[in-house]
Amino acid sequence: MLLFVFGIGLFFLWRAAEPSERWLKWIVAAGFLARAVLGQALFWISWTRLPVLRSLQMAGGYWVFAQDATFYFPQAVAVAEKGLRAIVFYDRGSASVSYVQLLACMIALIGRPTSVGLLLNLFCYLGTMALLVRWGRAQPRTRTPVAVAIAAISLSPSLVLWSLQPLKDSLFQLLFVAFVVACAAWQRAWLADGTWGRRAAAGALIAVVLFLLAGIRWYFAGALVAATSLFLLIVAFTAAERKGISFGAAAMMIVVLTQSLVLSAGPYIPPALVALLTLRRPSASFRQVPPEMFAAIEQARRGFDTTPASTMIRSRHLTMADTTSRPATMTVAEPAPPPPVIPPQPPPVPAPPRQFTEADATRIRALLDKQVAAWNRYDVVRAMDLYWRSPELEIVEGTTVMHGWERAAEEHGRACRTLSSLRITGLRLDGAGDMASLSGRWDATTAAGYALTRVFTMTLRRFPNGDWKIIREVFPSPPVTAAGAAPPRVESRQERLFAGAAALVFPRGIGERLGLFDIGGGRGLLWFAEFDTLIFDLVLIFALRGVFAARAALAWRNPLTWLVLLTMLIVLAPLLYSVSNFGTLFRLREMIYLGLLLIPIGAAESRSTSPASDSREAAPVR
Numbered sequence: 001m002l003l004f005v006f007g008i009g010l011f012f013l014w015r016a017a018e019p020s021e022r023w024l025k026w027i028v029a030a031g032f033l034a035r036a037v038l039g040q041a042l043f044w045i046s047w048t049r050l051p052v053l054r055s056l057q058m059a060g061g062y063w064v065f066a067q068d069a070t071f072y073f074p075q076a077v078a079v080a081e082k083g084l085r086a087i088v089f090y091d092r093g094s095a096s097v098s099y100v101q102l103l104a105c106m107i108a109l110i111g112r113p114t115s116v117g118l119l120l121n122l123f124c125y126l127g128t129m130a131l132l133v134r135w136g137r138a139q140p141r142t143r144t145p146v147a148v149a150i151a152a153i154s155l156s157p158s159l160v161l162w163s164l165q166p167l168k169d170s171l172f173q174l175l176f177v178a179f180v181v182a183c184a185a186w187q188r189a190w191l192a193d194g195t196w197g198r199r200a201a202a203g204a205l206i207a208v209v210l211f212l213l214a215g216i217r218w219y220f221a222g223a224l225v226a227a228t229s230l231f232l233l234i235v236a237f238t239a240a241e242r243k244g245i246s247f248g249a250a251a252m253m254i255v256v257l258t259q260s261l262v263l264s265a266g267p268y269i270p271p272a273l274v275a276l277l278t279l280r281r282p283s284a285s286f287r288q289v290p291p292e293m294f295a296a297i298e299q300a301r302r303g304f305d306t307t308p309a310s311t312m313i314r315s316r317h318l319t320m321a322d323t324t325s326r327p328a329t330m331t332v333a334e335p336a337p338p339p340p341v342i343p344p345q346p347p348p349v350p351a352p353p354r355q356f357t358e359a360d361a362t363r364i365r366a367l368l369d370k371q372v373a374a375w376n377r378y379d380v381v382r383a384m385d386l387y388w389r390s391p392e393l394e395i396v397e398g399t400t401v402m403h404g405w406e407r408a409a410e411e412h413g414r415a416c417r418t419l420s421s422l423r424i425t426g427l428r429l430d431g432a433g434d435m436a437s438l439s440g441r442w443d444a445t446t447a448a449g450y451a452l453t454r455v456f457t458m459t460l461r462r463f464p465n466g467d468w469k470i471i472r473e474v475f476p477s478p479p480v481t482a483a484g485a486a487p488p489r490v491e492s493r494q495e496r497l498f499a500g501a502a503a504l505v506f507p508r509g510i511g512e513r514l515g516l517f518d519i520g521g522g523r524g525l526l527w528f529a530e531f532d533t534l535i536f537d538l539v540l541i542f543a544l545r546g547v548f549a550a551r552a553a554l555a556w557r558n559p560l561t562w563l564v565l566l567t568m569l570i571v572l573a574p575l576l577y578s579v580s581n582f583g584t585l586f587r588l589r590e591m592i593y594l595g596l597l598l599i600p601i602g603a604a605e606s607r608s609t610s611p612a613s614d615s616r617e618a619a620p621v622r
Helices: 002-016 022-049 071-082 084-088 097-108 116-138 140-155 159-164 169-191 196-214 217-238 243-268 271-277 282-306 316-323 358-376 380-386 405-416 493-505 508-513 526-549 559-578 580-590 588-609 611-618
Strands: 312-315 394-397 399-402 421-430 435-446 451-462 468-475 478-483 517-519
Touching: 002 097, 002 116, 002 508, 002 517, 022 116, 022 140, 022 159, 071 084, 071 097, 071 116, 084 097, 097 116, 097 169, 097 196, 116 140, 116 169, 140 159, 140 478, 140 588, 159 169, 159 526, 159 580, 159 588, 169 196, 169 217, 169 559, 169 588, 196 217, 196 243, 196 358, 217 559, 243 271, 271 282, 282 559, 312 493, 358 380, 358 421, 358 435, 358 468, 380 405, 380 468, 493 508, 493 517, 493 526, 493 559, 493 580, 508 517, 508 526, 526 580, 526 588, 559 580, 580 588
Parallel strands: 394 468
Antiparallel strands: 312 517, 394 399, 421 435, 435 451, 451 468, 451 478
16 A cells, blocks of 8 residues: 555656656656666566576675665664664664665565665655756756756666665765755845745755755765855855845854754764864864864775775876786796695586696686786786686685685785786696696785785686686695885875876776776676766766856856855865775766756856846846
């Protein structure tokens, strides 16, 4: 019954989000159907473990491109089971509190299948469309940029992708658009006379939406508070009301917004900033805030650098300098120091044994060449292709035995981040039938600049399809390090910012060919990111064109234009510097994407809210 009620709610929300233009109506419908149909299809494929895209499935309705969902949804289920009180008073120190609370409410009402998150995302999508449609109707001059924003949000590959799983992104989009719409209503209310009810309603909506946003991404809400403070002061200066009243209202709103931020995201905000916003130690805290903010950004950067990921963004000239000492071929030298360890005989192969030939040895060497090249590109997924993707894969390090491809990929990926210039030396290869035994040593350079050597043995098996895979790898002794290697040069802040900015706007194929950056891995899905980047670039061009085209209408004097623009600038630099993983940057750039779409709308609205335009429109026709 409740599911039927939610369906009726979606229908009425669709009616509210229905544009008047026929072509735009079809785009909104296409965006809704893409999210609904693809979301249900992916849910059932993963839930029933169908043999479709098996490498990307995580069972239970989850997929590898949305691993955060495996945290949000179980958390929401656990909170929903404890009742309404637990939902309302959910720990503010947890991740994405606002989203988990709302998702828990949906679970309490409907049930706990993973597809409940899809239903919530559909409501958020139609809510976003309804806000934009009504904005365009209220301000006819904004209809063109509003139509572009509706089409860009509806058909964005990345925004559609994140809406297919229980992720917070669709809710974030709704709240960001709602915040800017509320600020636009506040600006219009103060440019008119005698609208205290509208002013109070707009102010309350701004505070509530900011509270919810801070419970999803506190840093973005903090940027909004900073930009909104300037916005409120500019509106007060240009308001039709007396200056004392308008500036008093602006000051009160700034206090309300700062306290809303602290109340919602206090556990995440640096202590000095909390003390400053709550006026507990304003003088001392003011001096401590910049160092603590920079320290938080550096800590976030180190977290991304040390987290295993295959799509790390590296400055291209650094990787080119490093790869000169990273041969992808192996040198066959004297026998390795220790003799190869004879592993236990693996399980029998169903196919009859075949003769081991020199062609097999050549093929194995070529596979190892590719693996070495992949490790040096920090492409963990490609490097792990040579390993047997099975829970029975065995990795032995001294007395520690590790089983399973996933765990091996995690451990090897973590170690790969701290090494450079990997190569294999002293290789010995012997084979018989469908089995091959290798021994040699890995030579590399550590992050501290030391030469590292580690002896290894491998057992490879030829499977019935003809592929050779590592089924057992042994490191009989700890790695040996020695001083003498030149320490690798660390990227400067400018290089990190440049590489991040280039990765944000350039497709990977173009950026790497131009020597701007290097990105590895991607599980074969980087083509999707390439296409999404091209759409991002089109939106960027449209935003720049819209702003500069509105210069004649004094768009730069419009407070709403500065609100969105300053928010983007405050978020952009820390985002580009701290996020060294392209997979994360690909997802987080939705904040910039939405801002680029909203800037032309604010610039277009300035032509209908500026005093000059009002006087022209009010002038009698002679």
